Each structure stands twice: as structure tokens, then as C-alpha cells.
Amino acid sequence: MKKVKFYSDDALDFHKDVLKAKRNTKDDPTYKKRMEDREDTISAQFTEYDSRFAANTLEGMSVVKLTSSQIADFLRLYRYKDKCFQDLEEKLSVDENGHEYPYCPMCDIGEYHSLDHILPKGVFPILCDHPKNLIRCCSTCNENKSEVWLEGGKRKFLDLYIDDVPNEQMLFVDLSLNGDLAVYKYYVSDVNHPNPDLYRMYKNGFEKLELARRYKKQTNEEITNMISSMKDNIKQFNATDDQLKTSIRSSVADMQQRHGVNYWRAILKLAFCDDAKMFAWLKSKAV
């Protein structure tokens, strides 16, 4: 999981652009007028969201009571394929250094193809087009998320716009051999004493997004890449075990710089460097 850059322009202006692009239909010729008449309600909820976002107190966000037809009206504002949201997604894909970050910040596996509502749109329909309530992610992560966002009065998941992902290692992988087959088991632990509240939300996300299973599924491909780069190092430079490990560790440092300490590919590579038996197994595939 990686903290990412959020939308920094005026959220209400964004909403106005979304509404401007909407069309009345033959069946519903008064939609835009109805929405314009709700501007005060929208403005109040957006203003509260912005101040709670800045203070990191979103768990206290007021729920506005709405009728089912009002809810339907608000939800009509959000269409992922609409230009406003496609433009937003593109804007958010560039990090603070101007580099494109093409990965899903929740799982660090796939590319993003959707926008997730941080506070669920089922509970906060008015916020369905608030640009700071929309975070880009892959479709698997988006599908795995649910409307449940609170746990004992606290937010259940990390908000990757405002929460820091702890720098302590929280993700681990157990490596073992079953015959000649490597077995991988990813898990999280607070053994390195990360901030307890951030760890609680990190762990909830890890479980809800089924990251242990999804990382495991990606691991064989990663191992194939490791073996192939090891092969090159042995063939070209006759690299010793220590040199091979130094090369792996230096690629890990680059990865962690870009994706964070708990980046799963980095954790996997380090686990091989730290386990003599598994390192020997890996090397046996490269010679």
C-alpha cells in the first residue's frame, strides 16, 4: 500500500463541472434544475469533508438523511467513464515529482482501472463526485471493498491520501520447500511495533483485499524473473553468492524507495536473501 497524491484544486468547482456535463433527458427534464437547487446541501457536505480531510477526522463525517429518489439523483453524477472522472484519474496518476505511478496503490499488483469511493457512496451519496473521496485503484481491489468503512467508531481502512503507511516492516512471507517446490505464505505482523491504529487499518485492508492470496498468485512470475536475472549475473560476471545477494538487495532498495518498505516484491526478494536454504534452491534453478 502506498500513500498517493490527492486532488488539490477546489472540489466544489469539480462538482460543478460534473453537473455541467450532465444532460436532462426526455424522461427527466428537470434533473439539472433539481441538482442546482441542492447546491447548499452539496456545498455544506463538501466543506465538511474538506475540513475533516485536512484534520484527518473523516470518521466523524455527518450522514445526511435523504429520500431514495434524492439518493438516485446524487448517484447519477458519478459515471467512471465520463470525461470529468477520466480526466481526474489521469491527473491523479502523476506523483508529486511529476512521475507517472501506474500501479494500484492498494495492492501494488495491477494497473488502475477504476476509482474507489473512500467513504462509500451508499452511505454518502452527496460525496460520490467529491474528487478527494475518489482514489484510483485496480478493479479487483474495488470489487473487494465493501460499504463497511467504520470499525468501533474508527475508520476501518487506510486512507491512502491522508494516512501514512508505516515505515516499519509489517508484511512478511514464509518460504519453505515441499519437495522441490517452493511454498509461499504472506502474512502481516506488528512485531516491529508500527503505529497500532495505522497497523489495524493496514491489516484490515490486507485481509479484505485478499492480498495474501493475490501476492501468492503473482509470486511464481516474480521468481522466474529473479532466476533469469541471477542467470545473467552468473553467466556474465561469474557472480558469487554474496555478489548475487548484493545485486538483489540493491534492486530492493530501489523498489522500496518507489513503492514503500512493505512493497510485496521487495519483501519476497529480501526473504530469499535472508534464508540460506531457499537462496540455495533459487540459485540451483539459475545454474
Ligand SMILES: [Zn+2]
Ligand atoms: Zn489493487
